[in-house]
Amino acid sequence: MDSNDEYEKLLIRKKLLIFDFDGTLANTSKFHAKAFSQILNPLGLIVDYSSIAGMK
Numbered sequence: 001m002d003s004n005d006e007y008e009k010l011l012i013r014k015k016l017l018i019f020d021f022d023g024t025l026a027n028t029s030k031f032h033a034k035a036f037s038q039i040l041n042p043l044g045l046i047v048d049y050s051s052i053a054g055m056k
Contacts (some may be wrong), residue, residue, distance in 0.1 A: 036049050
């Protein structure tokens with residue numbers, strides 16, 4: 001694609017776009033770690049987020 005107009009024409013027909021930018025545009029690991037702690041710690045589960053980050 002050579003111009004913004006071509007991108008715009010392509011995008012106009014789309015109903016949904018999914019962006020996978022974690023770690024590319026924004027590093028959200030610290031937010032994931034905080035969320036894990038906020039949910040698991042009150043349950044008595046202490047998890048070192050760095051030991052599970054990136055697992056599938």
